[in-house]
Amino acid sequence: MNGVRRMWEVSAAFVKIGYLTTMSYPLSFVVDQIASLTPIFTYYFVAKVIRTPSVDVGGNYYTFVVIGLISARLLAGGLRGLGDELEFAVREGRFDSLLVQPVPWRSLPLGLVQWGFIWRAVNTVVVVLIAIGLGSHFRLGGVAPALLIVLLGTFATMTIGNLAAGVKLLAKRTDPIITFYQVAVFVFAGVAYPVTLLPHPLRIVSYAIPDTYVISALRKLLLPAGSALPGPGATSVILGLVAFNVVMFPLSLWLFGRTLEYGRRTGLLSGY
Amino acid sequence: MEVRELTKVYLPSPRWMRFFLRTQIHEPVRALDNVCLRFEEAQICVVAGPNGAGKTTLFRILTGLLAPTSGSATVLGLDATRESPELRRVVGFMSGDDRSLWLRLTCEQNLEFRGRLQGLRGNDLKSRIDDVLAAVGLAEKGDTVGFALSSGMRARLQLACALLHRPPILILDEPTGTVDPVGSFELLEMIRRVTQERRLTVLFSTHRVDEIEALGEHVALLHHGRVIHTGPLQRLRGKLERQMVTFEFVDEAAANASIARLDGGPETEVVERAPASFTVATNARIGELIEQLGETAAGITTLNERRIPLREVLAEVLAEEDET
Numbered sequence: 001m002n003g004v005r006r007m008w009e010v011s012a013a014f015v016k017i018g019y020l021t022t023m024s025y026p027l028s029f030v031v032d033q034i035a036s037l038t039p040i041f042t043y044y045f046v047a048k049v050i051r052t053p054s055v056d057v058g059g060n061y062y063t064f065v066v067i068g069l070i071s072a073r074l075l076a077g078g079l080r081g082l083g084d085e086l087e088f089a090v091r092e093g094r095f096d097s098l099l100v101q102p103v104p105w106r107s108l109p110l111g112l113v114q115w116g117f118i119w120r121a122v123n124t125v126v127v128v129l130i131a132i133g134l135g136s137h138f139r140l141g142g143v144a145p146a147l148l149i150v151l152l153g154t155f156a157t158m159t160i161g162n163l164a165a166g167v168k169l170l171a172k173r174t175d176p177i178i179t180f181y182q183v184a185v186f187v188f189a190g191v192a193y194p195v196t197l198l199p200h201p202l203r204i205v206s207y208a209i210p211d212t213y214v215i216s217a218l219r220k221l222l223l224p225a226g227s228a229l230p231g232p233g234a235t236s237v238i239l240g241l242v243a244f245n246v247v248m249f250p251l252s253l254w255l256f257g258r259t260l261e262y263g264r265r266t267g268l269l270s271g272y
Numbered sequence: 273m274e275v276r277e278l279t280k281v282y283l284p285s286p287r288w289m290r291f292f293l294r295t296q297i298h299e300p301v302r303a304l305d306n307v308c309l310r311f312e313e314a315q316i317c318v319v320a321g322p323n324g325a326g327k328t329t330l331f332r333i334l335t336g337l338l339a340p341t342s343g344s345a346t347v348l349g350l351d352a353t354r355e356s357p358e359l360r361r362v363v364g365f366m367s368g369d370d371r372s373l374w375l376r377l378t379c380e381q382n383l384e385f386r387g388r389l390q391g392l393r394g395n396d397l398k399s400r401i402d403d404v405l406a407a408v409g410l411a412e413k414g415d416t417v418g419f420a421l422s423s424g425m426r427a428r429l430q431l432a433c434a435l436l437h438r439p440p441i442l443i444l445d446e447p448t449g450t451v452d453p454v455g456s457f458e459l460l461e462m463i464r465r466v467t468q469e470r471r472l473t474v475l476f477s478t479h480r481v482d483e484i485e486a487l488g489e490h491v492a493l494l495h496h497g498r499v500i501h502t503g504p505l506q507r508l509r510g511k512l513e514r515q516m517v518t519f520e521f522v523d524e525a526a527a528n529a530s531i532a533r534l535d536g537g538p539e540t541e542v543v544e545r546a547p548a549s550f551t552v553a554t555n556a557r558i559g560e561l562i563e564q565l566g567e568t569a570a571g572i573t574t575l576n577e578r579r580i581p582l583r584e585v586l587a588e589v590l591a592e593e594d595e596t
Binding site for chain 1: 389
């Protein structure tokens with residue numbers, strides 16, 4: 001119980017410092033938000049071009065792609081959050097001062113990424129509201145399980161993010177895992193088109209990426225005519241993500257801790 | 273706090289890692305070599321030495337940021353390698369790099385963040401923030417953002433951050449690195465006062481001669497990763513320093529008569545010569561020199577004793593060490 005409370009306190013401290021830091025650069029904040037809305041408007045016009053898609057997209061291509069975009073964005077938060085925050089802390093010269101605090105090193109990943117998650121969540125609500133204003137239709141009954149899937153999916157990508165952050169901690173600028181992963185998500189996870197369009201051998205890659213399952217399940221839950229779409233249903237995705245997270249999330253934290261120990265032995269921790 | 277046979281060797285990155293990051297070193301670097309030190313409680317101990325002496329490596333090991341290759345370091349009975357989380361609760365760390373602060377945030381916000389990480393909250397946290405800000409002379413600056421503080425004030429804010437969880441030990445790694453000489457003097461005085469008031473054990477690393485001299489009661493001098501002196505600075509001076517004494521005489525004949533009596537002795541050497549004066553480097557006391565001069569001392573008009581600056585003493589010690 002004490003451990004959970006401690007984790008909560010550490011996270012709350014990082015959220016507050018994240019909020020204060022973000023708000024001290026107002027223009028950057030506003031421009032970032034405007035930039036994050038760009039795809040929603042771009043695909044609005046793309047959807048107008050593709051009025052009658054050649055494959056089943058659950059009825060409305062614009063809503064189909066909006067779900068893909070917001071899922072990919074939320075999951076990217078889990079993927080990139082820790083690595084980006086670590087790189088920032090090292091470059092700004094604050095990493096040592098964080099490591100000498102009486103905080104268990106394994107709790108740092110959760111603390112560091114909290115503010116990013118909160119902000120992405122708020123930003124996503126805005127994106128969804130704009131998309132609704134532009135003509136998207138979502139099934140309200142699917143919202144609650146969709147939120148659970150997003151949460152589980154974020155933990156799943158955080159698992160990969162923790163491993164990537166470990167690599168970044170030692171390799172400094174290169175984060176090959178994230179770069180490859182993001183390319184893979186964009187091409188194979190079905191953000192803007194159904195994975196059934198991909199040739200069969202390539203679909204193997206699709207089904208190796210957690211994002212594919214999350215996006216597929218969200219479309220089934222939220223698209224008015226989404227239940228007929230191919231791909232696993234919400235229940236099996238939830239069970240799969242729970243199993244993945246139960247095994248992989250603690251393992252990723254453990255590996256991250258081992259990476260910190262390796263950096264501690266070799267002196268690679270705070271160099272850049 | 274004790275360090276036993278501590279060795280740290282930095283190795284070139286393994287080959288598999290060079291794919292990600294080119295190695296910065298190509299040969300093993302022995303940053304600490306069999307270092308043995310003991311630091312007593314409630315004292316300021318200066319860890320001195322030139323750049324690359326191993327001071328920062330030693331401090332990183334003592335704060336749990338780095339693991340030694342061999343040997344051990346214990347802080348209040350806690351092993352720095354195996355008990356790093358517990359150790360970080362009893363150590364306050366400050367580096368000379370003010371980038372560890374959130375400079376866009378106020379002093380209070382910086383302290384609040386540190387306090388929350390340390391598990392402090394509510395009124396306890398608030399009163400501790402007020403307490404440490406007052407202790408470092410920033411009581412009126414709580415609402416000031418870091419960027420609006422001078423370098424000296426930022427250093428004091430960092431000291432406040434290190435004091436917030438009331439650790440019994442402070443480890444200060446070149447804390448005056450970015451501070452001007454006046455600010456540096458003020459910070460040293462502050463550290464001395466806080467140390468006394470709170471009965472703290474302080475490890476203070478520096479390569480600045482004025483700081484070594486100001487805090488020199490307990491000095492550990494490192495060079496190429498080895499300890500070449502521990503103890504009071506005065507003992508280091510005494511080991512090496514020969515005072516310079518200049519005699520001026522009424523005339524050249526009196527100077528010549530005196531020089532014949534002093535030169536060639538086991539402890540005295542003439543190092544400068546002028547018609548009616550000369551300078552000797554000597555380990556003897558002034559009284560002993562006068563005694564050696566006998567009746568020729570009557571011709572002395574002026575006598576000037578000059579201590580060799582600490583800078584030269586240190587340079588000599590380090591040069592001797594390099595020769596051996």
